[in-house]
Amino acid sequence: MVISEGLYGLPVITHCCLETHGAVCEWTDSDHLLTHVSTQYISGIPGQMAEVVGIPAANIRQVQENIGGGFGSKFGPDRWGIYSAKLSKKAGGAPVKMMLSRAEELEVAGCRPSAYARVRVAPGGGGSPPIPYLIRDRVPNYRIQWTAVVNNIGPARAWRAPNHPQACLITMAALDDLAHKLGMNPLEFFKKNIELTGPRANIYMDEFPVADELMGWSKRWHPRGDKTPGPIKRGLGMSMHTWGGRGHQSECDLTIQPDGSVTINMGTQDLGTGTRTAILAVAADTLGLTPQQITLLYGDTRYPMSGGSGGSTTIGGVSSTTRRAAVDARDALFAKVAPVLGSTPEQLEVVKGQVRVKGQASKALSWKEACAKMGAVPINAHGKNLGGRDPLMNSGVGGVQMADVSVDTEAGIVKINKMVAVQDCGLVVSLETAESQCYGALIMGISYALFEEKVMDPTSGRMLNPNMEFYRLAGIGDIGELVVHMMVNKYDGRGVIGLGEPPVISPGAAISNAVANAIGVRVPMLPLTPARVLAALGEQKGENA
Structure with a gap:
């Protein structure tokens, strides 16, 4: 029986928020x-x-x-x-x-916990291994021993996809090592065992060929250890991930005034993720307007409550709330306008700023003309989603990522040539902002894969790199080519699912696997610094001596 065993892990890192x-x-x-x-x-x-x-x-x-x-x-x-x-x-x-000052931000404002694991894994009959990160409960035989260690490095806080980047690295690195021992292409390895991922198996199988084509995996993948001459070795690695992302509870008020102006009030917040854009897009689509014709007031507790922006819950919560308020307001407007058009509310539609009878474009009023028929009283609608089982939103996504790296075996430097992210999130509300989430996640993932680590002095217990000079993040020259493909129009019927967390889960595992493919040996710990790469190469030479 083929057995693969290894030690894998990643250290404590900080959130390093631009605004402290x-x-x-x-x-x-x-x-x-x-x-x-x-x-x-x-x-x-x-x-x-x-x-x-x-x-x-x-x-x-x-x-x-x-x-x-x-x-x-x-x-x-x-x-x-x-x-x-x-x-x-x-x-x-x-x-x-x-x-907080930058030093205080890095020292006391929270951090992502470290995780280290020794994994021993073997295939079942026909070369089928377990995939514990994605679907542990479907593995027929497994044993887990887990110990929490207090290390006084700083308070742990949720860090984009809590626990998932750690679990993903440990699992995907171990399975990549097993695929190597079995002499299998990792892509074929995961395809062979995809049924173990349960309800999202079909999503991964749809994403694999897209990622394969965008990366050129099938044409360019090679067994471990780039055999081309010279110190620069190139390799490919892949990973897959999942996340929940069901929307939070949220409410909003939407008002249509007799002059045609539209205002939305919602006590949500925008973290730079495009929440405003998504809210306005949903309302505009429902009311047949452009986003520029709608005023959004947010970020204030005087407005209706909306849940916290965490766990990829915001887009589902705010989009469903906005949709319900906009539909109710639109239908109330139709009730006012229908007699004027000689029709019934059910026969009306609003398209490109016109309220008209379906199939009779000549029987129409402009948006402002229609709103003028309301009289002096505005239309007010209150939107509220239905919580956990709201049919407008859902939970559970799948994503596949691939990395192409070059490694200088003399200097130990890892260079990202290309990253490919293929991501599902159900119904995509705004394609541009969805892609932006993935680009940001890839950059963040490259940072924690190659650079980030909260370095502590074991004697004094002080952080040694509490500044942006020595707590390094990826710069423009570090990220390579980033390619994002959203699975649009594929799973729209599932409703809206959050996207903030999922694409940041796999970069560490994909890059680590690519480095192993390039140099022929696993660098067990992130970040993949020159010192760690050279140490792994040195151990390999010692074993081969």
């Missing part, structure tokens, strides 16, 4: 607090601060339309938010601003 954690707080009077907390959860801040500052949550207003990154680390006011509110109280209500 912090808050500005001021008391507008002795009983009312105005806060500007850099947060992923606008609607949740008052409830978290009320008891500590001694006033009802209803007396706290949080305003923060946009934030400069959170990645799972900004759901509460934190100590600095509480302290700024208390200092403002002592200062007679004057605004107090407390923002």
